[in-house]
Amino acid sequence: MANLFSTEDRRVVPNWRSFGKTTVLGELDSFQLERREQRSPTSIEEYIIDWELNSGVTFASDLLSAAIVNNQLDNKSVIKAAKYILRNKNNASYSQVSLAERVINPSQNKKDAKSALINSDIETILSSINPEPLHQKIRSLKKVIKKAPSNSIAYVELSRYYSILGQEQKALHFINIALNLSPNNRFVLRSATRLYTHYASDNNDHLQHIYRILTKNPITKYDPWLLSAEIAVSTILNKHSKFIKKGMQMISSNKVAPFSFTELASGIATVELLNGSNKKSKTFFDKALINPNDNTLAQIEWASTKDSRFDLNPEEFRVENNYEAIALDSFQKQKFDDSLENAAKWFLDMPFSKRPLIFASNLASTILGDQDKSIMFLKAGEMSHPHDPLILNNLAYAYAQKNNTIEALAALGRISNYERIESSTRICIGATRGLIMFRSGNEEGGRRLYMEAIEKTKQIGNSELNWIAILNYAREEIFAKSEYVEPIMEAVSQIPENSGFLEVDILKKKIIETYKKGKSVPNKG
């Protein structure tokens, strides 16, 4: 069976996007509401007079220089000068023309920036399976680094591309270079936080490492975006962040822009929620919602699964790249097609992340019954997570559902280090083997493996997984028209009407329908 999408452990870990996207989203803006020193505006009058007296491309471009430096690109004379340059393109340099174009078409510049945010539809995922464009980007970044070896932004970008390619060591190597070059920079530190959290496991001390970096950094306590990162990592480590009080003060200081403390407030709200202080949590989530980002909305969407008082409609907020929250919200509202569409965008937004993949593939496979889409997501995920047992299990499950037992077995065969796999995933792999056996005609073998899986889910006390295992097993017995249909349907009937798990409720409904219709076994491929 497919492993479930976990809603247990969401924390406000920074999202990691390209530098361009992160900049456009405003997450790198200065958080201070006031400037330390005010500058009085500079007149560009003498440049206008010079151009009017002398004319010519050089005087026009000197005026344009003055205009862009002094933020006066909308001045009428400046626009006139820009038009003059464009009319005399042949007499102008590359930069003169390019600056003139920017003056004439300022919206184009904004559009270019916005276009960094636009993700395509589900079908785009197919193209993301091809690693060549990523290799091209890596090559061009290496050229940039060759010319500017201290450009830490380029190293972060390189690290991100390697993480998308699933090359953990290289991704960590380049993020460490960036950390050495710019140890106090928000973009570098938040990207590193996400990367180290992403690769954290029981077999390494990545979380401790990034925790130390964040807590010891002198900038952390001044920057709300870093405070929130530190609080997220502390919470994952089950530690009490020493910065919570500082964060609370910062939020109420009126010196920090609400957008800049949105993640900090939702991080503190999460801590309060985990401590059982739902009222306090609500207060901080409300603060976070003054001017939220996508991470905050996704966090509140997650919180609403714990306490319905946090429920909100994420689409009511004008927040860019708000795909995760909408995907989760649409799922809860059983708008599954919308949910899948947004999960695809969520994945394309952060292609190194496993959560959108597991969510989307599970939704496609288990609820929508669209195995092809599920396979598409999982194959895309295999690039960034090669040999990942969860992804490979879900891939095998989707193939087996299509009766393609050869590909299903091949996927399971790519799983290595079996002994290191988490128990719930191991149980799922066992059940998937059972499914493959059923679809291969070995009903007895399949039955035995499903029974084992059901038993193990009981042992680990995971009722959701237990019900999912029962339902999957029931479906196979129905398809097999075996003598065990009635006893397993008896077990199905014991699953509560409203189990508290939407996936269980929907699957149960489908199984009962299938049972009632007395569907026959599909053609075996």
Next chain:
Amino acid sequence: MNTENAAHNLLNRTLSSGWFVKEKIKKTDNQTGSFFSVCYLVEKDGETCFLKAFDFSKFLTISDPNRKVVDVMNDMLTAYRYERDLSEHCKNKYVTKVAFVKVADEEMIPGYAISIVPYLIFDLADGDVRKKLDFSKKLDYAWRLKSLHDIAIGLKQLHAVEVTHQDLKPSNVLVYLSKESKIGDLGRSICRDIDGPYNKMVFSGDNTYAPPEIMYGYYEKDWKKRVFATDCYLLGSLVTFYFSGISMSALLRKNIPHNFSWEVWNGTYEELIPYLENGFSSALDEFEENIKEYKDRVELKKLVEYLCNPFPEKRGHPKTITSIGSNFNLERFISRLDYLKRKAEIAVNN
């Protein structure tokens, strides 16, 4: 009594210094925006020069409630005295590539409320370098590099006598007989030994050409380091202008996202480091795009990179930075410009 300004009525007069005022100039290349001055062409012994008359009656028209008339008068006097004294200070000190005051005198014009008109006479240039810079055809590298070499020498000569220009920009580069270039308008310069009008300012030049650290309100506390780092940047920005037609500040602003621009950024300069480095790297690439057919483009780009680094502590030639003495010594840049100039001249002659 005539209430008109005496400084505006010098036309067709022969001054006591013997100069005949033959033409009034509405606006000149090298004296842009000078609020207190009126400009003329003057002639003596067949030589035509440029005269800047200080309009001391201008203070009467000041209607700024925040400024007292005596303060305005004081500003005018300081400006006049500073330019005069600075020329004196630099005289006989081998400052050859700077357009200095030829004559500093005053003229009595009876019948006016303020009848004394102090004036300064300078050599007459063909105009500022913007008239000479042509981007319509293949760039004239030899001429451009020769002009930049002249200016770099001029700047170094000023530095040698403890003067920093602070306002080096295309409109302050004067071209003589299409051959020689000199630095003009020292009105905003700062001299350690002369009490000038701008000595206490963080940056006295034109904000349009100011280095990024000034635009972001961050500056080096050490006066000497700050002002010399500024001149260094301004020279690099001038090189940028000669080959791209826009200043380095414009190029940099064009290549950094709006979120980090000096008009919106409220944070510290340190927080900006990687973003500015990234933007500067793109700005340099754009600069190179303008000279892509030039054989020595990599070296010219390096020159700009060293001179215009957005961080003053990294500004200057790497070999100079790592050795004892000022980071902003221009000697190495002068010799590289000389080398590039000669190479370009050979290419032209061949």
